[in-house]
Amino acid sequence: SAPEKIILADGAALANAAAARLITELVDAQAARGQAHIVLTGGSNGGALLKAVAASPARDVVDWTRVDLWWGDERFLPAGDAERNETQAREYLLDALPLEPKRVHVMAPSDGTYGDDVDAAAAAYAAELEAAGNPAFDVLMLGVGPDGHVASLFPGHPGYAVTSGTVIAVRESPKPPPVRISLTLGAIGNARQVWLLAGGEGKAEAVAGALGDVDLPAGAVRGTERTLWLLDRAAASKL
Numbered sequence: 001s002a003p004e005k006i007i008l009a010d011g012a013a014l015a016n017a018a019a020a021r022l023i024t025e026l027v028d029a030q031a032a033r034g035q036a037h038i039v040l041t042g043g044s045n046g047g048a049l050l051k052a053v054a055a056s057p058a059r060d061v062v063d064w065t066r067v068d069l070w071w072g073d074e075r076f077l078p079a080g081d082a083e084r085n086e087t088q089a090r091e092y093l094l095d096a097l098p099l100e101p102k103r104v105h106v107m108a109p110s111d112g113t114y115g116d117d118v119d120a121a122a123a124a125y126a127a128e129l130e131a132a133g134n135p136a137f138d139v140l141m142l143g144v145g146p147d148g149h150v151a152s153l154f155p156g157h158p159g160y161a162v163t164s165g166t167v168i169a170v171r172e173s174p175k176p177p178p179v180r181i182s183l184t185l186g187a188i189g190n191a192r193q194v195w196l197l198a199g200g201e202g203k204a205e206a207v208a209g210a211l212g213d214v215d216l217p218a219g220a221v222r223g224t225e226r227t228l229w230l231l232d233r234a235a236a237s238k239l
């Protein structure tokens with residue numbers, strides 16, 4: 001679906017508006033289908049959204065035992081590393097929720113079942129998605145890098161060009177840490193709704209390029225029902 005955008009006053013408004021919207025979408029998905037699948041993102045905007053959900057009394061209307069959590073990408077680091085998206089998500093929100101552990105689908109750490117074999121870890125995540133029936137994610141959230149990257153798909157980097165499969169191992173990432181796991185564009189495109197969260201002046205050029213005619217990962221992602229940019233005024237300032 002064609003990209004739409006909502007522009008909020010500042011980063012706090014962006015986080016609060018996205019959190020309220022996420023809670024509503026989870027309620028709607030559970031009403032329609034009994035369960036909900038969401039895909040989390042790292043980054044400061046994704047983190048602020050999780051904290052806003054944690055702080056919202058409305059979060060209790062969601063049946064968290066019937067929410068499947070997935071990740072769009074992960075840094076291939078040891079379990080519990082502060083730089084892992086999983087670690088941040090647990091700290092900001094997940095530890096406070098009555099989640100079903102088997103529905104929390106983390107991408108493997110570099111000291112887990114697959115050791116430092118990132119290819120095996122990526123393949124295992126693809127298998128986990130397949131075992132769940134490659135669900136159409138209700139909401140898939142993405143942060144946007146100043147270079148226009150989303151998940152661990154970077155402009156001009158091989159992962160962005162991958163056209164098959166759902167999960168890839170990424171090496172020599174332009175942004176540290178170099179080794180990562182990421183959903184592919186194809187897997188992202190299986191989401192009903194894709195939300196791109198961008199706040200701050202540093203994102204203005206990437207946002208304008210992606211919504212204009214620059215070939216950037218952030219501009220290439222689409223949800224089947226909705227593609228929604230959630231921006232603050234600074235990030236939208238070059239549109």
Ligand code: 6PG
Pocket residue numbers: 041042043044045046075142143144145146150151152175176199
């Ligand atoms: C990473 C980051 C990255 C992030 C974007 C947006 O793994 O390097 O998680 O992908 O999501 O750069 O980050 P901010 O929300 O902090 O601007």
